[in-house]
Amino acid sequence: MTPHTEPRSRRERPAKPALSRAGILAAAMEIMRAEGLPKVTMRRLAQELDTGPASLYVYVANTAELHAAILDELLGTLAAPAEGGWHERLEALLTExxxxxxxxxxxxxxxxxxxxxGPHYLGLIETLLTLLAQGGVPDRQAAWGVDVLLQYATATAAEHATRGETADTRDEWDALTRALHGAEERTHPRTAALAAELLSGTPQQRLSWGLRVQIAGVLHTPAPQSTEGATS
Structure with missing residues (x-):
């Protein structure tokens, strides 16, 4: 016979730790590592912290802000190499x-x-601007260039991430390969001639080359002078 167990009163239960942005972010990181970023929602986080979703909005405005904070936390591991020229150090940081x-x-x-x-993202921007300044890039070009460099790196990662999660990735790549190699010389002469080159190189080689193109563009392309502020 199972002995009757009296329910514990709230006074006897361990007190829940007080909510804080740091604590919420730490819990979000744990969920991401265990279950993946799509599971990091305000509802799931509230469940993990044994509270209501409404309590979290005091510290985090929405899920998008939460994901941005997670990325900022991950950026704390980044650091430009101490050795090498500014080109090499800049490329290495963006690759990382x-x-x-x-x-x-x-x-x-x-x-x-x-x-x-957050602070780590601001630190990344500061390091990028410092490296561009070391390369003699004018301030306005450097300021605009940081946006271009980060957009390229982010879009490249997002593109490869999407490919990696698609079940039909291999079939899609094979279809593209057949289409390029099957291009008619009469109607698409340059595509037919360069089909192999269009598909050549490793992802790392293409990323490195693309970053060098972006860096060279920032260095050699003057930014237009304007008194207008940013639009977004």
Missing amino acids: YTTVLFAHPALARSALVARPS
Whole structure:
């Protein structure tokens, strides 16, 4: 016979830790590592913290802001190499940023529309601006260039993340390969001639080359002078 157990009163239960933005972010990171970013919702987080979703909105405005905060936390691991020229150090830092997003596919897509604004993101911007300044890039070009460089790196990671999560990725790639190699010389002469080159290179080679193109463009393309503020 099972002995009767009296329910514990609330006074006897351990007190829940007080909510804080840092605590919420820590719990969100744990959920992401265990279940993936799509599971990091305000409802799931409230369940993990044994509270109501409404309590979380005091600290985090919405899920998009929460995901941006997670990315900011991950950016705390980034650091530019101490050795090498400014070109090499800049490329290495952007490659490391892209690699972080490669490791978290859903976060890569989220980063396209929800940029972080925390201390680690600001630190990344400061480092990028410092490296561009070391390369003699004028201030306005550097300021605009940071946006271009991060957009390219983020979009590259998001594209590869989407490919990696698609079940039909291999079939889609095979279809593209057949289409390019099957291009008619009469109607698409350049495509037919360069079909192999269009498909050549490893993802790492293409990322490295693309970053160098972007960096060279920032260095050699003057930004238009304007008194208008940012539109978004």
